[in-house]
Amino acid sequence: KIGAWASPQSTVIPNRKYLERLMADFEEEFKGKTVKRPPNWGGYTLVPTLFEFWQGRPNRLHDRIQYTLINNQWKIERLAP
Template structure:
C-alpha cells in the first residue's frame, strides 16, 4: 500500500512568464479558459467557493461558474443556504479553479453581491425542468429527517407545476464575485511553480510574480 506521504506528481507541461500573460486578468483568464475548454476537462466550470461566517468559521464547497465578464464571475444558488448566510455576514470570498489536466490553478479573491433579479430570471428560465423543481424542493443546508422529505417535495411540486410555467423561487438566484486579485498558477518541476498575480490598485491592475 502506497504511503500517503509518498504520493506526488512532478509538473512538467508548461511554464508561465510575465512576457506570456495578457495585460489584464480577464483576458488572461479567457486564454486559460479557452484552453481548458479545449482540453475536455470534466466539469471545467467547477470551482471552489470559500466563505467566512459571522463568527469567523471558514467554509468551502464546489459551485459552478455560469458566466463571467469584466464585471466578475457569476454562479447561482439558494439564498437561504449556509454559503448565502456567510456571504451576507462577510462579502469577501475566494474562488479557486483547479484544472489538473493542464497543471493549473486560478485563484480569485474579491467581494460578492447578488446579480439583478432579471439576470437570475433569465438564467433560471434556461435550466432543465428537473433543476427548476429542485430549486423549489430543497431547503438547502437545512437539517431534514430523511431523503424522503426531498422526494416528497419533488412529487408534490411536479403535480403543482404540471402544465404550468415554473417561475424562479424568490429564495434562489445569482451572485457575482467582483475580483480584487486573480492569481494564475502553473505547475513546474520540483515544486518551483510559476505564480503570476494581478492585483487591483485603485482602478488599475498590477502584475506581480509570487515565490512558489
C-alpha cells in the first residue's frame, strides 16, 4: 500500500533512487499507522452475475462454460460453440 503512495504513477521521474526516496519517506510517515488508499485512487465495485469461460480448440468445438448467478447460487451450463 505504501508503494501506491510513493509512486507518482505514469509520470516521468529522474531515476530509480528518486522512487526509492519517496518510498522511504512514506514508510516513515506511516510508521505504526494504518495505511489507507491514496486520495487520488478511485475504483468501482463490480457485482458479477454472469461469467463465460471459453477455451478454443483446433477443430472449432470450443469449450464454453457459462456461470449465471441466480438467487445467490451459480448455475453452470455448457454452451454450444
